[in-house]
Amino acid sequence: xxxxxxxxxxxxxxxxxxxxxxxxxxxxxxxxxxxxxxxxxxxxxxxxxxxxxxxxxxxxxxxxxxxxxxxxxxxxxxxxxxxxxxxxxxxxxxxxxxxxxxxxxxxxxxxxxxxxxxxxxxxxxxxxxxxxxxxxxxxxxxxxxxxxxxxxxxxxxxxxxxxxxxxxxxxxxxxxxxxxxxxxxxxxxxxxxxxxxxxxxxxxxxxxxxxxxxxxxxxxxxxxxxxxxxxxxxxxxxxxxxxxxxxxxxxxxxxxxxxxxxxxxxxxxxxxxxxxxxxxxxxxxxxxxxxxxxxxxxxxxxxxxxxxxxxxxxxxxxxxxxxxxxxxxxxxxxxxxxxxxxxxxxxxxxxxxxxxxxxxxxxxxxxxxxxxxxxxxxxxxxxxxxxxxxxxxxxxxxxxxxxxxxxxxxxxxxxxxxxxxxxxxxxxxxxxxxxxxxxxxxxxxxxxxxxxxxxxxxxxxxxxxxxxxxxxxxxxxxxxxxxxxxxxxxxxxxxxxxxxxxxxxxxxxxxxxxxxxxxxxxxxxxxxxxxxxxxx
Ligand code: G16
Numbered sequence: 259x260x261x262x263x264x265x266x267x268x269x270x271x272x273x274x275x276x277x278x279x280x281x282x283x284x285x286x287x288x289x290x291x292x293x294x295x296x297x298x299x300x301x302x303x304x305x306x307x308x309x310x311x312x313x314x315x316x317x318x319x320x321x322x323x324x325x326x327x328x329x330x331x332x333x334x335x336x337x338x339x340x341x342x343x344x345x346x347x348x349x350x351x352x353x354x355x356x357x358x359x360x361x362x363x364x365x366x367x368x369x370x371x372x373x374x375x376x377x378x379x380x381x382x383x384x385x386x387x388x389x390x391x392x393x394x395x396x397x398x399x400x401x402x403x404x405x406x407x408x409x410x411x412x413x414x415x416x417x418x419x420x421x422x423x424x425x426x427x428x429x430x431x432x433x434x435x436x437x438x439x440x441x442x443x444x445x446x447x448x449x450x451x452x453x454x455x456x457x458x459x460x461x462x463x464x465x466x467x468x469x470x471x472x473x474x475x476x477x478x479x480x481x482x483x484x485x486x487x488x489x490x491x492x493x494x495x496x497x498x499x500x501x502x503x504x505x506x507x508x509x510x511x512x513x514x515x516x517x518x519x520x521x522x523x524x525x526x527x528x529x530x531x532x533x534x535x536x537x538x539x540x541x542x543x544x545x546x547x548x549x550x551x552x553x554x555x556x557x558x559x560x561x562x563x564x565x566x567x568x569x570x571x572x573x574x575x576x577x578x579x580x581x582x583x584x585x586x587x588x589x590x591x592x593x594x595x596x597x598x599x600x601x602x603x604x605x606x607x608x609x610x611x612x613x614x615x616x617x618x619x620x621x622x623x624x625x626x627x628x629x630x631x632x633x634x635x636x637x638x639x640x641x642x643x644x645x646x647x648x649x650x651x652x653x654x655x656x657x658x659x660x661x662x663x664x665x666x667x668x669x670x671x672x673x674x675x676x677x678x679x680x681x682x683x684x685x686x687x688x689x690x691x692x693x694x695x696x697x698x699x700x701x702x703x704x705x706x707x708x709x710x711x712x713x714x715x716x717x718x719x720x721x722x723x724x725x726x727x728x729x730x731x732x733x734x735x736x737x738x739x740x741x742x743x744x745x746x747x748x749x750x751x752x753x754x755x756x757x758x759x760x761x762x763x764x765x766x767x768x769x770x771x772x773x774x775x776x777x778x779x780x781x782x783x784x785x786x787x788x789x790x791x792x793x794x
Contacts, residue, residue, distance in 0.1 A: 332540055631649050
């Protein structure tokens, strides 16, 4: 029976949850940020309900499954977030971000009217495939927000499938497979099967199958811990030796990829000198590597997203040249303003590819990367992946359709989760490439390029919206005069560059400074941070 929107809306009082009312006063505006809505968990139930409704609406418009991930990823445990995943497993189309921001910004008494307007404009039809697929990370608030989202989907009369605890990339995978079964086997086990098979097949093609060396894996006390264990259980024994750290405890607290990247320090517990270490973030979509040269010190040598991008791109370019198909494909390497200058120079001068720069946010990088046959994209914070075009896929399979081709390029592309940055898939890819090159983590750190000294500082602010930047985020256009002060400091200290931009996930302004000398980079970063603090 088709119910009118008024009936659906009135029925909502029967839904047993307390997520319907907008607790924010009119002065508080929240918007669909870098990766969905993120706030303190206690204010989010009404957001989850409205976003659940919008996800359902989108699924009805497209007649496909839509994903809803409840996570605040690298943010502290007390935060949470809601983000929509499009049918192909990618980030929500930008025009719908505006609908999302509008829906969560209006008071309760305007909600029905706006829902009616949206439904009229979007012209809903009979949508048999429509459904919302939802998963949560390990935050205690997750289940409650999932219930609110379910109530939202019910407002649009759409089925709601709750998959429970998953990493963010696993939810993206689940959505893609639901809409495109050829992408891979279904379910969480299907995910392990797909990337586990690719890992094993690539491993078989390694020129040198030396015994594994220890990897210490910092799981950020998040969902990556149980999921990485399942993944490694699905791999043949004796191919990896992993020491799991930070499996249970306060999420992202003094551990995880964001902590290691920003502080350039070992997470608790301290890593052992010389051991290869990796950190996931709270929902396992980011990955950084590091190692310690001195167990007495917390400082580590960091191998961030830029180093992973360069490793992947180097391998792909070499393989394409060896397979004599390099000239038949386009390759793009996408970075953001946070990319270390030395990585961009290496990509340009050694790999022969001009890096492309886009604003922060996987959604921007992914979009750009899709323009190439091979689009490698990584943010310095460890969030990234590679997109492969159909042309690439048919070229490397040599027209063979009956059985998978026996080449490393094919299995590497199967291992990568091409719909979104995926720490677990990226980790297996890094591990294989280190084996392929016969490199230790120190070799990887030293044989490509050395980072230009840099610092990143988070400055807490009360109102991020007053800080506005140019499109590429390298210059502040508001408040007036601040950029002149930053330029002056860069010149005065003889540094390379510095910029400040408002975060789209936290109530902070991020300051980045780079110089040829570490002391200068630190001094510049601190001074720019002071300018932001004083303004605030
Ligand atoms: C999210 C986005 C990333 C972005 C990061 C930080 O990551 O998916 O693309 O780099 O936020 O964004 P901002 O600088 O705007 O705070 P995650 O891992 O938190 O989902």
